[in-house]
Amino acid sequence: MSSQDIPEENLPAAQDRPHGAAARPADETNPFADPGLPPHEPRVQDVDERAAKRSERTVALLFTLSMLATIGFIASFVAIDVDKSVYIFPLGHISALNFALGMTLGVALFAIGAGAVHWARTLMSDEEVADERHPIEASPEVRAKVHADFKQGAKESVIGRRKLIRNTMLGALTLVPLSGVVLLRDLGPLPGTKLRHTLWSKGKLLVNMNTNEPLRPSDVAVGSLTFAMPEGLEEHDEDFQNEIAKAALMIIRLEPDSIKDKRELEWSHEGIVAYSKICTHVGCPISLYEQQTHHALCPCHQSTFDLADGARVIFGPAGHALPQLRIGVNDEGYLEALGDFEEPVGPAFWERG
Amino acid sequence: MKKLSARRRHPLAALVVLLLALACTGGLYAAFAPASKAQADESAQSLAIDEGKKLYAVGCASCHGTGGQGTSDGPSLVGVGAAAVDFQVGTGRMPAQQPGAQVPKKKVIYSQAEIDQLAAYIASLGAGPAIPSEEKYGPEGADIAKGGELFRTNCAQCHNFTGKGGALTHGKFAPSLEGVDPKHIYEAMQTGPQNMPSFPDTTLSEQNKKDIIAYLDAVNGDDTESPGGLSLGGLGPVSEGLFAWVFGLGALIAVAVWVAARTAKAKKS
Amino acid sequence: MSTAANEAPRSRGKAPAGERVADWADGRLGIYSLAKANMRKIFPDHWSFMLGEVCLYSFIIIILTGVYLTLFFHPSMAEVEYHGSYVPLQGQMMSEAYASTLDISFDVRGGLLIRQIHHWAALVFLAGMFVHMMRVFFTGAFRKPREINWLFGFLLLVLGMFTGFTGYSLPDDLLSGTGIRFMEGAILSVPIVGTYISFFLFGGEFPGHDFVSRFYSVHILLLPGIMLGLLVGHLILVFYHKHTQFAGPGKTNKNVVGMPLLPVYTAKAGGFFFLVFGVISVVSAIATINPIWAIGPYRPDQVSTGAQPDWYMGFSEGLIRVMPGWEINAWGHTLVLGVLIPLIIFPLVLAAIAVYPFIESWVTGDKREHHILDRPRNAPTRTAFGVAWLTVYFVLLIGGGNDLWATHFHLSINAITWFVRVAFFVGPVVAFIATKRICLGLQRRDKDKVLHGRESGIIKRLPHGEFIEVHEPLSQEQLHTLTAHEQYKPAEIGPTVDENGVERKVSGTQKLRAKLSESYYGEESQIPKPTVEEYKEITSGHGHH
Structure with missing residues (x-):
């Protein structure tokens, strides 16, 4: 930008010699001077016709190998069953077809390349030549001409004088892309309060995701880990994925004495606590529960929550505790939710508050 | 035995x-x-x-x-x-x-x-x-696919998709399940050794456990097929990336060195 | 092959068919003028100049295999029950996208191979771009007139990362779904608009039913289309600027020394395409990549440990893993710094290397064209900056794989995370200082070599018993190569008061520039290269050793 204020003498001078500097003869008095391109030395193939013939045969052999490999590819495709498995050391039990096709294709291609390169390296001229470079900048005359042409064009367009045209045109061009932006509106619904609610509500039973049966307190042993979803949610449901993404529940049982957080104890049932399985960092299903430490670790980014202490964050990038679901037991002795989560589950967002 | x-x-x-x-x-x-x-x-x-x-x-x-x-x-x-x-x-x-x-x-x-x-x-x-007795963890009557789903819900978070193991906090880890006796897997689910939570029969039924063991045998047994070739430890993108750098790009650079190298001259100067 | 362009035009009737076709085309397209400039264009030989070709060819391979994959892939999130040939998933609910990827892998003959070539080539493509960019960086090939091409290349890398990410997400497997979930969480952390962007992107709540088909058009059309345009521009500029070269006898800033496009580089570069394709095919025959069948279909309530993105996104994964969980709640709003800060640093890390050429040219104030490459040691500050950047990058990569480091080296994941947190700040500083020292050491060694010759390894015993090592003087070629680099002097602000005592205003930027220039080219930062006088004094005088 502002190299004008650099004094010229700061730039190394050696570079800007006039054209043809490359060809200048070696300077007797300067031991560091450019001696110029070294003379070309012939290769074995350039002087020995037998060596050249050998090269020719090698290249031809490679091209022939490629042809054979392609035939092998087609033969493998036809002959080998798609589900055939073979044991190849050290790869293990692998698909015979994948291996055969990949190797033959690889050889067919590699041999073409190797042939071409060997041909270039041994039989084509390897004399190094110098090509001149020309400065990319236009000459001052061209530059002046272009500037003059542009000025003339701009003047003839009268855009400089007729400001009204210019301004309205700019306005129109600025506005017109807005149509495109507006069109994007229907990409999705507005968030509303969707992120604040889950399927849980008062009286919904906690259904064990393994057995699809509602859970009883006696099912949940101290030190065990169980995952639950709200009753009525089925894997075949249209929006199963959306709902389970918020409603998934992690159920553990602690000795009531070891629960340090008062609210956690209140919301538990006989030491059984239900926490959201969705990490409050960016939403991975957090469930690496260490039953001796009562810590739960997220496998994605290692946020660690202390489930015996209100699931507060004790390590990692999560910003707040896992939401707890208040649970109790209904008349039939099944665990039930006593309402929805009181705060949004999953990653934090601007409107979360 | x-x-x-x-x-x-x-x-x-x-x-x-x-x-x-x-x-x-x-x-x-x-x-x-x-x-x-x-x-x-x-x-x-x-x-x-x-x-x-x-x-x-x-x-x-x-x-x-x-x-x-x-x-x-x-x-x-x-x-x-x-x-x-x-x-x-x-x-x-x-x-x-x-x-x-x-x-x-x-x-x-x-x-x-x-x-x-x-x-x-x-x-x-x-x-x-x-x-447990063998019929509890034997392959008969097991639903491998259901076992896979159960494994991903209950086990994969610590033991990886196919039971290759993973890290826990402060140097603890979930061990690899490769080559582990099905009996021991069953017992581990039942009893929750060390920091592993238990999965008692009341929440993970005997059939569930059988399914999980059958799934593990299918995807992490001695004869498990890895159709695409080397499984690279089954660890996912990290080992794949390492392989791509070392053997993919590494091989290509070796080839490039050959392509660009000078051919031997007739007389060595 | 005789080149039509080199021969005088013959009468039409007798010319061979090829020549007549060429004449026909020339009459309409003017190909002879193009060929005149380019057919015998000279390219220098160096293995590191072929890194860009690795990228170009793997890109072509990706397009070829990608088109094949579109013939079989169904970009739909409709849930289906799987009844294909992979037993451990039969009867499971999954999206059509996942099911069709299973079909490609197990039921389409050769489908698995093409899928693996596509994915391996993508990893190699990005690794190639990365190394290519580093080559350009450390040799100073980004200097005028190539700054725009540097940016084109940089954009290709960034777009390549996102094309890779969107492609990786298409099969809708448990691993990539976890990555998408992360992306959703990251978008949600953006203040004010985050929630809206997320809902628009996913067509509602996560995961919804839309993102696979949306990512599909982004992955196969939008991003590759832009990349193709940039790629063509990149290549045109390479041709137009002509390739850079290392210093050496006969090589100057005004020429390019090498071999002609036709025939040598047609064969070498053309052959190299097949070599690259062949190597990637063999890799795909022997090594699995992304075995989605073992990973399982995506369910937002399931996860596996070791959940990582492909390597090129690894450094962003590292950022997000080591960030402390800061969150500010005020006035009914949440500012999720724990996610937002990594989200901001992510582009900044990339931008740091992208803007470097402009900073350097501002510091040097050099407006000349540069076609001779620097040896990294001769630009110590630049090299040190590059190594510092790489240090940050690789420290973050370690952070991104912290769980695997923990299990494979029996370390605590918490300790690794803390190491990365510290090393993110300390590592680059240490790397910068160490690299600069090493560069200066190498410069000194070069100087010694020029002035005193090469250490021959021959030990001679002098009559009075002293042992010396015989030094062989260098040839003129070597002397020239070692002294061809240029050395800047630090820019000075000059006297701030002129001879009339009027004070000149010196702006802050000018002062900053002078400071930077001093740190680049001051006494601490470069070893003055040997002068002819020094050389003559040593060689002509008393016997040197």
């Missing part, structure tokens, strides 16, 4: 254990006693428990207390059941060598007979899960 363990894990395993203990003491190793449960010999049972108690006093009591009540160095063993003993001692985790983040699996130092005696003793301290 498998046959043996099959019978050993019969619901009335304890009795078998007793008979085995008898056989040991009598020097009669010849045959495994059939499960003739009806004639359960009270004295044989107590003999196994006595043997187990002796083993316990030598190998375990220093950490778990003389009566299995637990100390500051080891948890109480009252009520952990025979399955927990069979898992911990049968995988070599117990007796522990040194304190650390986690007790790793080691060479097993007790014979199966001794483990069974220990198990009988611990089971006598308080009721707990028994050693």
